[in-house]
Amino acid sequence: MPAPSALxxxxxxxxxxxxxxxxxxxxxxxxxxxxxxxxxxxxxxALAVDSGAPExxxxxxxxxxxxxxxxxxLPRVFSLGPxxxxxxxxxxxxxxxxxxxxxxxxxxxxxxMDDLVALLGAAAAAAGRSLPEVEHLTVAExxxxxxxxxxxxxxxxxxxxxxxxxxxxxxxxxxxxDYPASEAAFAAIRGDVAERFELYWEGVELANAFTELLDxxxxxxxxxxxxxxxxxxxxxxxxxxxxxxxxxxRHPRCGGIALGVDRLVMVLLGVDxxxxxxxxx
Amino acid sequence: MxxxxxxxxxxxxxxxxxxGNPYVMTYFQFVKPGKGTAFTRTKLKNLITGNVIxxxxxxxxxxxAADCEDRNMQYLYHDGEQYQFMDLETFEQLGMxxxxxxxxxxxxxxxxxxxxxxxxxxxxxxTLPNFVEDTIDYTEPGVRGNTAQGAxxxxxxxxxxxxxxxxxxxxxxxxxxDTRTKSYVGRVKE
Numbered sequence: 001m002p003a004p005s006a007l008x009x010x011x012x013x014x015x016x017x018x019x020x021x022x023x024x025x026x027x028x029x030x031x032x033x034x035x036x037x038x039x040x041x042x043x044x045x046a047l048a049v050d051s052g053a054p055e056x057x058x059x060x061x062x063x064x065x066x067x068x069x070x071x072x073x074l075p076r077v078f079s080l081g082p083x084x085x086x087x088x089x090x091x092x093x094x095x096x097x098x099x100x101x102x103x104x105x106x107x108x109x110x111x112x113m114d115d116l117v118a119l120l121g122a123a124a125a126a127a128g129r130s131l132p133e134v135e136h137l138t139v140a141e142x143x144x145x146x147x148x149x150x151x152x153x154x155x156x157x158x159x160x161x162x163x164x165x166x167x168x169x170x171x172x173x174x175x176x177x178d179y180p181a182s183e184a185a186f187a188a189i190r191g192d193v194a195e196r197f198e199l200y201w202e203g204v205e206l207a208n209a210f211t212e213l214l215d216x217x218x219x220x221x222x223x224x225x226x227x228x229x230x231x232x233x234x235x236x237x238x239x240x241x242x243x244x245x246x247x248x249x250r251h252p253r254c255g256g257i258a259l260g261v262d263r264l265v266m267v268l269l270g271v272d273x274x275x276x277x278x279x280x281x
Numbered sequence: 282m283x284x285x286x287x288x289x290x291x292x293x294x295x296x297x298x299x300x301g302n303p304y305v306m307t308y309f310q311f312v313k314p315g316k317g318t319a320f321t322r323t324k325l326k327n328l329i330t331g332n333v334i335x336x337x338x339x340x341x342x343x344x345x346a347a348d349c350e351d352r353n354m355q356y357l358y359h360d361g362e363q364y365q366f367m368d369l370e371t372f373e374q375l376g377m378x379x380x381x382x383x384x385x386x387x388x389x390x391x392x393x394x395x396x397x398x399x400x401x402x403x404x405x406x407x408t409l410p411n412f413v414e415d416t417i418d419y420t421e422p423g424v425r426g427n428t429a430q431g432a433x434x435x436x437x438x439x440x441x442x443x444x445x446x447x448x449x450x451x452x453x454x455x456x457x458x459d460t461r462t463k464s465y466v467g468r469v470k471e
Binding site: 160 | 289310314315
């Protein structure tokens with residue numbers, strides 16, 4: 001059980017997140033946790049719910065529902081609540097964790113960066129801290145600065161270098177942008193990079209954001225490619241959500257972001273175990 | 282022999298072989314950089330030398346299990362160099378040098394039951410019971426009227442260990458200590 005002081009600080013941070021978003025005109029959406037399609041990415045595992053046929057899962061993020069809401073005509077929306085992921089264990093992971101996502105119509109990932117820096121300032125203030133200067137790096141710059149060389153052409157070796165030599169050196173709050181196009185997920189592609197960024201702080205990954213993809217056939221293609229890779233590894237494919245594909249073709253140009261609330265509180269309080277900042281199930 | 286631990290089975294306390302040497306896992310952290318495959322970052326402590334190494338394993342990679350055996354033993358006495366224990370199954374006596382004991386030797390009291398980890402017939406580690414009880418041999422008198430929350434003072438136990446205790450605890454009292462964190466848990470109720 002977290003210390004009472006940690007639970008108080010957490011509540012203050014969560015309240016500050018909500019108030020900042022409400023103040024900027026974002027509408028809170030209660031995204032469904034029980035879904036018929038839970039993930040797009042190859043390396044993401046959803047928890048199945050044993051409720052008979054048809055099969056249902058607990059959502060891995062509110063993203064699918066949020067995009068349908070954007071397509072329905074709301075320009076600024078957010079969701080703050082529990083998400084669920086399997087196979088992720090250790091001091092920075094819990095099967096149930098809290099995530100905040102927000103989407104803003106009429107901007108790309110740069111608009112979301114501005115939102116994020118302002119929101120982090122509000123969250124830090126709620127925890128009695130001030131926000132250090134936020135650094136901005138491209139993925140390529142992060143590799144060169146911290147590992148002394150460019151990313152390996154082999155994605156697995158590149159990832160290993162990231163884990164061993166780069167990630168832990170991102171101690172200042174750092175926005176790392178422009179991922180390889182092969183790691184786009186829901187991001188729009190510009191040249192050979194995905195318009196996607198992550199936030200690191202104290203060596204911990206806190207958030208992931210995109211200039212959201214607007215091309216439904218491109219999304220369907222990525223989904224099927226990921227599912228083929230999953231099947232080849234002996235994993236079940238993720239069911240495709242056709243309502244989402246249709247929504248991606250209709251919602252306006254926008255940016256969106258998912259921020260791990262537990263980890264943000266951990267970093268703000270200087271603790272290294274998620275179980276010290278959230279009540280366990 | 283030859284059994285392996287997958288990354289999904291990693292946990293603190295796992296005994297593994299790296300380059301033929303036995304290690305115990307003291308830390309593991311699942312990380313999934315970008316949107317790609319997952320890795321587990323670990324810290325491994327050499328059971329013989331105490332050196333700590335950091336290694337990263339990709340999901341799907343595995344570590345060979347170290348063929349270690351945990352045996353229940355009773356502490357007998359200190360012979361000046363080594364701590365002597367008796368195996369509670371075979372009644373064999375075994376001596377262990379303090380450099381394998383990670384400071385835990387200061388909590389040993391006669392007849393205390395501990396777990397000794399053996400690798401290739403050599404003792405390589407000792408695990409104390411999670412909680413031990415002992416009386417306070419010496420501590421400064423508490424300052425009357427000091428009600429500061431969380432204030433502590435050092436207390437030396439009969440076994441030789443020193444732990445931080447609340448100011449109201451007096452010399453001669455019996456207390457309960459968590460040996461994993463070397464911290465005071467509470468008074469022993471009479």
